[in-house]
Amino acid sequence: MTPPGATPDPAAGIPEVNDNGFETIFGPALLDLLEELIDRRVDERIGRSSVTWLTPAQVGDRLGLSRRQVYRLLDSDEIPSTRWGTARRVKESDLG
Secondary structure (H helix, E strand, O other): OOOOOOOOOHHHOOOEEOOOOOEEOOOHHHHHHHHHHHHHHHHHHHOOOOOOEEOHHHHHHHHOOOHHHHHHHHHOOOOOOEEEOOEEEEEHHHHO
């Protein structure tokens, strides 16, 4: 491994160390592509996509319901919801 700040010797096949401290034998274009793909996968897993997620308070505002009424509908599965830890979220598209 080439120490940070050292000049790698391409003829010796020693990998470069990028700014993040990761060794790489890939070019910057491939690294950019890999980072973009990883970011997209993370976005899909944590819900940052084209789906709009609403809090129960936002659902209540849109439907003209109290917080308690919204939670009753969520608990009875009349409104589908997802739990993110202790938080509940509703897909905007599930409201109709």
